[in-house]
Amino acid sequence: MSLGRMADHGGEWLGGTGPESDIVLSSRVRLARNLAGFPFVNRATNRQQLDILQQCREQVLQGNLADDMIWADLNDCDQLERQLLVERHLISRQHAKASDDLPRGVAVGANESVSIMVNEEDHLRIQVLRSGMQLTETFNQINQLDDALEQRLDFAYSKQYGYLTACPTNVGTGIRVSVMMHLPALKLTGEIDKVRRAAKDMHLAVRGMFGEGSDAIGDLYQISNQTTLGRGEQEILADFQHTVVPQIIAYEKQARQALIRQKPTLLDDKIWRAWATLTHARLLRTDEVLVLLSHLRLGVNLSRVDKISMRTINELFLMNQPAHLQKIVGTELDPVQRREARATLIRQRLAAL
Amino acid sequence: MSLGRMADHGGEWLGGTGPESDIVLSSRVRLARNLAGFPFVNRATNRQQLDILQQCREQVLQGNLADDMIWADLNDCDQLERQLLVERHLISRQHAKASDDLPRGVAVGANESVSIMVNEEDHLRIQVLRSGMQLTETFNQINQLDDALEQRLDFAYSKQYGYLTACPTNVGTGIRVSVMMHLPALKLTGEIDKVRRAAKDMHLAVRGMFGEGSDAIGDLYQISNQTTLGRGEQEILADFQHTVVPQIIAYEKQARQALIRQKPTLLDDKIWRAWATLTHARLLRTDEVLVLLSHLRLGVNLSRVDKISMRTINELFLMNQPAHLQKIVGTELDPVQRREARATLIRQRLAAL
Numbered sequence: 017m018s019l020g021r022m023a024d025h026g027g028e029w030l031g032g033t034g035p036e037s038d039i040v041l042s043s044r045v046r047l048a049r050n051l052a053g054f055p056f057v058n059r060a061t062n063r064q065q066l067d068i069l070q071q072c073r074e075q076v077l078q079g080n081l082a083d084d085m086i087w088a089d090l091n092d093c094d095q096l097e098r099q100l101l102v103e104r105h106l107i108s109r110q111h112a113k114a115s116d117d118l119p120r121g122v123a124v125g126a127n128e129s130v131s132i133m134v135n136e137e138d139h140l141r142i143q144v145l146r147s148g149m150q151l152t153e154t155f156n157q158i159n160q161l162d163d164a165l166e167q168r169l170d171f172a173y174s175k176q177y178g179y180l181t182a183c184p185t186n187v188g189t190g191i192r193v194s195v196m197m198h199l200p201a202l203k204l205t206g207e208i209d210k211v212r213r214a215a216k217d218m219h220l221a222v223r224g225m226f227g228e229g230s231d232a233i234g235d236l237y238q239i240s241n242q243t244t245l246g247r248g249e250q251e252i253l254a255d256f257q258h259t260v261v262p263q264i265i266a267y268e269k270q271a272r273q274a275l276i277r278q279k280p281t282l283l284d285d286k287i288w289r290a291w292a293t294l295t296h297a298r299l300l301r302t303d304e305v306l307v308l309l310s311h312l313r314l315g316v317n318l319s320r321v322d323k324i325s326m327r328t329i330n331e332l333f334l335m336n337q338p339a340h341l342q343k344i345v346g347t348e349l350d351p352v353q354r355r356e357a358r359a360t361l362i363r364q365r366l367a368a369l
Numbered sequence: 370m371s372l373g374r375m376a377d378h379g380g381e382w383l384g385g386t387g388p389e390s391d392i393v394l395s396s397r398v399r400l401a402r403n404l405a406g407f408p409f410v411n412r413a414t415n416r417q418q419l420d421i422l423q424q425c426r427e428q429v430l431q432g433n434l435a436d437d438m439i440w441a442d443l444n445d446c447d448q449l450e451r452q453l454l455v456e457r458h459l460i461s462r463q464h465a466k467a468s469d470d471l472p473r474g475v476a477v478g479a480n481e482s483v484s485i486m487v488n489e490e491d492h493l494r495i496q497v498l499r500s501g502m503q504l505t506e507t508f509n510q511i512n513q514l515d516d517a518l519e520q521r522l523d524f525a526y527s528k529q530y531g532y533l534t535a536c537p538t539n540v541g542t543g544i545r546v547s548v549m550m551h552l553p554a555l556k557l558t559g560e561i562d563k564v565r566r567a568a569k570d571m572h573l574a575v576r577g578m579f580g581e582g583s584d585a586i587g588d589l590y591q592i593s594n595q596t597t598l599g600r601g602e603q604e605i606l607a608d609f610q611h612t613v614v615p616q617i618i619a620y621e622k623q624a625r626q627a628l629i630r631q632k633p634t635l636l637d638d639k640i641w642r643a644w645a646t647l648t649h650a651r652l653l654r655t656d657e658v659l660v661l662l663s664h665l666r667l668g669v670n671l672s673r674v675d676k677i678s679m680r681t682i683n684e685l686f687l688m689n690q691p692a693h694l695q696k697i698v699g700t701e702l703d704p705v706q707r708r709e710a711r712a713t714l715i716r717q718r719l720a721a722l
Contacts (some may be wrong), residue, residue, distance in 0.1 A: 115523035281709050296645035298638035356634050 022100060032326030034148020037266050038317040041196040043150045045158045048181040048190035049140040055209060056136050056182040067134055069119045072134040075168040080203055081161055082125030089121045099339035105145060106131040137182045151257045189249045193256050194240030196225055197264060200314040201271035203235045205224040215239060220260060226306050234306030252298025287315030295366050300359040305336045332362060375453060380481025385679030387501020391670040392618050394549040396503045398511045400532045402493040403525040409535040410488050415681045418488055422472045428521040429467035434514055435478030442474045452692035460499060475555045488626040504610045542602045546609050547577055547593035550617060553667040556588045564617055568592060573613060579659050587659030625671060640668030643672035648719050653712040658689045685715060
């Protein structure tokens with residue numbers, strides 16, 4: 017598996033096979049770890065950064081941590097390849113954008129469900145990403161990874177604080193738990209703001225997967241815990257697993273049923289306009305596609321449109337993005353050319369069904 | 370032919386068979402006439418208004434002026450029927466809205482190409498409306514009507530001023546010449562404002578067929594002469610026939626060719642989005658439909674879409690309007706119900722092709 021071949025198909029989490037995957041696209045757990053005996057990345061000398069990279073890379077690749085693990089040296093990647101990794105949620109935006117003086121990379125394996133960034137904000141950022149609502153499985157998998165790595169690497173740990181991390185919000189367990197949720201009905205009924213406020217009261221962060229600030233274009237929301245210090249992993253996870261996520265799922269389901277009962281024509285209007293435009297437009301902008309895909313996804317989930325698989329729609333969310341689009345087309349495109357290529361690609365994918 | 374059966378199909382001018390009918394939807398000539406020996410409508414007593422109505426009605430119907438002439442007494446029509454006549458350009462908005470104290474009506478014949486309003490601003494407003502660019506034919510036809518009526522009715526005429534009319538802008542020949550033009554390419558290329566300014570310099574009025582003020586929703590423009598005093602009928606007509614309209618037609622054609630050469634994808638995007646939305650939406654507003662029909666009409670004219678006849682599109686422009694929609698559905702609808710009925714009607718009409 018090389019970076020080049022990544023663009024054309026999605027990772028495991030895109031399959032839409034996990035539990036509750038009509039609403040929960042993916043479950044993600046991330047750990048932050050640092051090597052003992054080295055300063056944090058932003059305090060380390062270039063020599064030390066290189067040492068960290070080499071140690072981590074070696075142990076990650078030799079550790080047999082996940083199937084088909086590949087390594088991408090970000091300093092060897094061009095901008096498009098880095099952007100591709102960002103769009104696939106395998107590396108962070110910061111990791112892609114960092115100065116090329118900083119030696120850094122990422123290991124990806126197990127059908128993209130595992131990624132390990134080296135020399136991001138922390139020496140190691142370990143991520144497991146799975147389809148649907150699978151927080152327990154995801155948590156167990158990342159724990160095994162963590163244990164396996166800890167046998168090979170000496171992590172900075174304080175008896176008082178727990179795992180030490182570059183940013184105080186990660187100190188302790190270093191864990192961040194998040195789910196990516198598709199909440200189109202709560203948006204259409206106008207109840208999404210209530211959910212946002214409730215989440216905020218519970219000290220959770222709600223971010224749009226796409227779009228800046230409070231606008232979640234495509235109705236995709238990433239909901240995550242904000243602080244880790246002073247709280248056990250199990251407690252953080254239990255909150256998510258048993259309270260937060262099931263409640264939001266229930267709200268979204270209620271909103272969907274309410275739409276079907278009270279505004280079926282409005283619902284079908286959104287769904288069929290989306291289908292019509294995606295299968296006929298000759299020029300499409302990223303943001304417009306996100307909105308249309310969101311409505312189409314809702315239509316498929318509610319069985320008001322058939323013929324389209326959840327995987328196809330989830331993949332189009334990914335392929336819609338600039339780096340994916342250019343990788344698939346095989347050439348760099350300016351924004352105007354991209355609009356045309358995007359429309360062509362989407363028409364072809366949806367027509368081929 | 371009754372008013373009730375009108376809604377479901379269009380008049381002669383909708384056929385799209387006249388010359389240049391890809392750009393000129395219709396040619397219209399209108400004459401204003403008043404009976405000698407009576408005050409103008411707004412100065413007449415109710416008794417006099419009734420006398421005028423009876424005289425005009427009798428002579429218009431007995432004069433054998435046009436095939437299948439029918440009479441509609443506006444005081445007997447309900448609001449929906451009056452609105453229907455307005456939407457078909459058979460009576461003016463003022464004529465529909467006038468107080469019910471004013472006895473008034475309209476005679477319609479020859480497949481709706483002839484209409485004669487009685488007791489609008491003037492005692493008689495005679496209109497001939499034909500498909501495409503047919504100003505000469507339209508002018509000849511209205512002249513015959515005028516002559517025939519003048520043999521039966523005594524028109525107020527001054528040797529100094531010509532025909533006397535309630536508003537000074539109509540005094541003289543009392544003639545107003547207009548064409549309804551579809552100018553989507555000039556709108557897309559942004560050149561429509563130049564045409565507007567040029568028309569204004571030539572003392573022509575440019576109005577949107579739909580939409581208030583300067584916005585011509587659906588890219589349909591009615592271009593007409595503004596004053597008649599001091600200018601002969603032939604001169605007014607020649608201006609239109611040989612200078613104004615051919616020039617605008619040439620501009621629009623150039624703009625269409627420029628779009629095909631320079632922005633074919635933008636053009637097809639507009640056309641196919643319009644087709645897709647009109648054939649899939651479940652809720653449609655009047656204004657949105659006008660915009661979409663305009664782009665679809667352009668697509669048909671440029672042979673980028675087939676299967677749709679010009680008559681179907683022209684008729685949809687008409688049926689899209691509230692009174693037509695309600696007449697076709699056969700029941701009164703609130704604005705929300707109309708959106709759904711409009712979408713259903715349009716889907717059916719376009720699917721039946």
